[in-house]
Amino acid sequence: MTDENASTSVPMRLSAWGVVGIGEIRPDDQLGEIIADACRQEPNGPLCDNDVLVVTQKVVSKAEGRMVAIDADDPLSHKALVEDEAVRVVRRRGDLIITETKHGFVCANSGIDLSNVERGWAALLPIDSDRSARRIRDIVKARLGVSVGVIISDTFGRPWRKGLTDVAIGVAGVAAVVDLRGTPDALGRMMQVTEVCAADEIASAAELVMGKSSGIPVAVVRGVDPSWFRESSMSEIVRPPQEDLFR
């Protein structure tokens, strides 16, 4: 059913926009329903099959009750949570702790940060962001009748390069990693560089229309290669420690 030639045909046009009208999310809010309802009223028009919804981790964590009270007057009060959420401390320098989380993500502070949450609270990562993504996908399908991909995104730093970028921490219905091995390049050679992390690239594209301060927690990305829509999980992205040179 997939179009193997999709990535070699005339280039597609990608578009992305933030979904407006999603208010502050609270514990036990039905996030999928709220997103579906907001998309129904979107000035950019209705969702289509093969759109990708990118949903920021913060609202998923809020809806799933992953908020923990901290001492608002102690800037280090969430550091104990960081160690609770980690399976391993990868690096530590001063206040900066790079950990490996239970999910296998390597990031600062086990993914816990205090931006865009109420003072005195910290948001932990969702327990299983793939499940969170599948739930949103299924509710959108049920309420709007369209088959979309869903990516839960978070903002991570990386070694060697300054500045943060948005990456996927959960996926449903759209490839996490696209394997092009065996595909000829434009000169007919078999390609060497062949596994593209589509989900991280889509999360980055979505960040450009959400911003960090806008309070827009969901974006639509349209025009993704139709052959990439399939079952997926973060296990495509998380590199096992034994294959990793930096742990």
Next chain:
Amino acid sequence: MTDENASTSVPMRLSAWGVVGIGEIRPDDQLGEIIADACRQEPNGPLCDNDVLVVTQKVVSKAEGRMVAIDADDPLSHKALVEDEAVRVVRRRGDLIITETKHGFVCANSGIDLSNVERGWAALLPIDSDRSARRIRDIVKARLGVSVGVIISDTFGRPWRKGLTDVAIGVAGVAAVVDLRGTPDALGRMMQVTEVCAADEIASAAELVMGKSSGIPVAVVRGVDPSWFRESSMSEIVRPPQEDLFR
């Protein structure tokens, strides 16, 4: 002249497409002129001020004569080049060499790969991709009268996560890293996570419309926050070794 509120106002709409009609690039080709001419005939319409042109490293290296003959029958014949182009080997396992290049990039094989180049040749990274980007920007301004940002992109791996993503290796006219420190978040708190690598996110968005096998080496990204257009350089992104925990 910049709009400080651009990132907090109604969300923008981003769009991206591959530029068709750019043929095979050869040494001493005037890449900027070729790109400007192709953009003039683009079915998606003319370039506008504040568009970003994302140009893949491979065509820049070809135009700038950074092609080196190798032994096509020896799969390891480019490994000597890898060490020539490196200032430091960061990790090595089997055939995989992660190096720090003269530019300060940390990547596999000093950024040398053999995809999308003629058999028997390897493409080295441009000597100064910021300069390459500025040159394209200036030629586009001269020929088409529009002020665009230019990003030279390449495909890098990263620790901990599988799959490659496109990142910036050269920038001109558009911010590499956007510093949001001091900006209030949606709840009025000062943001902690504040430096966004806009150039890498734009490079990733562009990759989604270029693909790895399509032979489309240039994309237009439209709808980037207007306040991000300014002088810039890769020094915003390259993290100095003394600040880095993974070198």
